[in-house]
Amino acid sequence: MKYVDEFRDPQAAQRLVEEIRRLATRPWVLMEVCGGQTHGLLRYGIEESLGGAVELIHGPGCPVCVTPAEDIDQACVLASRPGIILASFGDMLRVPGHNGSLLEARARGADVRPVYSPVDAVRIAQAQPDREVVFFAVGFETTTPATALAVLQAAEAGTDNFSLLDAHVRVLPAMEAVLAAPENRVQGFLAAGHVCTVTGFEEYHELASRFGVPIVVTGFEPVDLLEGIRDCIRQLEAGTATVTNHYARSVRPGGNTAAQGIVNQVYEVADVAWRGFGVIPAGGLRLRPKYQHYDARHRYQITASRTSGSDTHIDECPAAKVLAGRMKPPECPQFGTACTPTTPLGAPMVSSEGACAAYFRYRPGTAEAHGTVGTEAGAQPEDRTGVKH
Amino acid sequence: MCLGVPGQVVHWVSHDPLFAAAEVEFAGVRRTCQMACVPDAKVGDYVIVHAGIAISRVDRDEAEKSLAELQQLGLLDELSNDA
Numbered sequence A: 001m002k003y004v005d006e007f008r009d010p011q012a013a014q015r016l017v018e019e020i021r022r023l024a025t026r027p028w029v030l031m032e033v034c035g036g037q038t039h040g041l042l043r044y045g046i047e048e049s050l051g052g053a054v055e056l057i058h059g060p061g062c063p064v065c066v067t068p069a070e071d072i073d074q075a076c077v078l079a080s081r082p083g084i085i086l087a088s089f090g091d092m093l094r095v096p097g098h099n100g101s102l103l104e105a106r107a108r109g110a111d112v113r114p115v116y117s118p119v120d121a122v123r124i125a126q127a128q129p130d131r132e133v134v135f136f137a138v139g140f141e142t143t144t145p146a147t148a149l150a151v152l153q154a155a156e157a158g159t160d161n162f163s164l165l166d167a168h169v170r171v172l173p174a175m176e177a178v179l180a181a182p183e184n185r186v187q188g189f190l191a192a193g194h195v196c197t198v199t200g201f202e203e204y205h206e207l208a209s210r211f212g213v214p215i216v217v218t219g220f221e222p223v224d225l226l227e228g229i230r231d232c233i234r235q236l237e238a239g240t241a242t243v244t245n246h247y248a249r250s251v252r253p254g255g256n257t258a259a260q261g262i263v264n265q266v267y268e269v270a271d272v273a274w275r276g277f278g279v280i281p282a283g284g285l286r287l288r289p290k291y292q293h294y295d296a297r298h299r300y301q302i303t304a305s306r307t308s309g310s311d312t313h314i315d316e317c318p319a320a321k322v323l324a325g326r327m328k329p330p331e332c333p334q335f336g337t338a339c340t341p342t343t344p345l346g347a348p349m350v351s352s353e354g355a356c357a358a359y360f361r362y363r364p365g366t367a368e369a370h371g372t373v374g375t376e377a378g379a380q381p382e383d384r385t386g387v388k389h
Numbered sequence B: 001m002c003l004g005v006p007g008q009v010v011h012w013v014s015h016d017p018l019f020a021a022a023e024v025e026f027a028g029v030r031r032t033c034q035m036a037c038v039p040d041a042k043v044g045d046y047v048i049v050h051a052g053i054a055i056s057r058v059d060r061d062e063a064e065k066s067l068a069e070l071q072q073l074g075l076l077d078e079l080s081n082d083a
């Protein structure tokens, strides 16, 4: 494929690496917000190539990972009720709650189905009017438009045997929670390009100036990541803290207004619990009263609300610390030993976008240091030809 | 499911505002996608699709680069795995 060569442009990457190393007069601490960026950074060994000019702390950028265990528990309870079909994204089905994962519930007889889109869950409901379909709705602003559209389509078609177990979250309040934490070390952000495609980035200005942190909207390809890092370092060295857009090819300042319109019809902002953070003010969404009959918690009278979720995690998995940037995956005692992609103890190892899965895949050496060989399926080390060291 | 996958609009299925849909091709796999957020996309345009809904238009170069990168990162599985 011709574009692979063009795109993994080693010269451009090398120039950027040298420029960043030249610019940085001390090690700066940056957080990348999106799980795709975490994968790109690790895949290309970008942090190492920068020789200590930056430390990268991985953000909470995997929606499956930040979904509280309590929500998974609620999904498992609903899935086990007779007549209910519980649908969600494939990754979500594998994440353990306190009583196991949805796939384990399926092994016990629950009707649990992976879907590609929330709209597909509505189609299942329409095809099986004698059943009740609950879609376990997780995701950041990239996924919320799909769920909101599914609700609007169900309402338009009069599909009443469909509802949502909602766990949608908003990225910006989580970035604020990171900055406001007393132990925070983050000095600049690489904001998530795809999220900003929907939301735009106008709201980021206030956060950047209030906390004095540069925020650079960044893609997940290696040259994009390096450009984002360079811009952050430039600002930090110059003592400025503004919002810049390095993903202008698909991100406009105001985002996608059609998508925002669909989301705003269906949802309003709410305080919700995140795994790793506890309740984040304005950190999520809830259905507007007009659409409350599509809320599975309301329909099936689940008393626990999304704001009562504690910061608990599954006993042996310290995912909360990883998600809040307080622990790197290889520091977890289970990493690569008890916890691998084939035997995941927590969401960051399950999800294809999770930080633990990324380390397991691209840093098999760190797994070896913890007493295992990183050679299970999907864990082969790959060459890092994108950036020369 | 959080990462968007770029694909090319092959043909429109419906222009209804709420049920707008088009067939989109991603690295050889075709899927019907919701188009309510990109009602102006034309056949041949590239769009970024999240969880079955196109949320933005991109140019061809950007689409090809993103697709290559997703393949590199092994993050294209959802196209074949889920459903």
Ligand code: SF4
Pocket (backbone or CB within 6 Å): A316, A317, A318, A319, A322, A329, A332, A333, A334, A335, A336, A339, A340, A344, A345, A346, A347, A348, A349, A350, A356
């Ligand atoms: S390595 Fe496994 S147990 Fe440790 S934090 Fe990651 S997902 Fe949890």
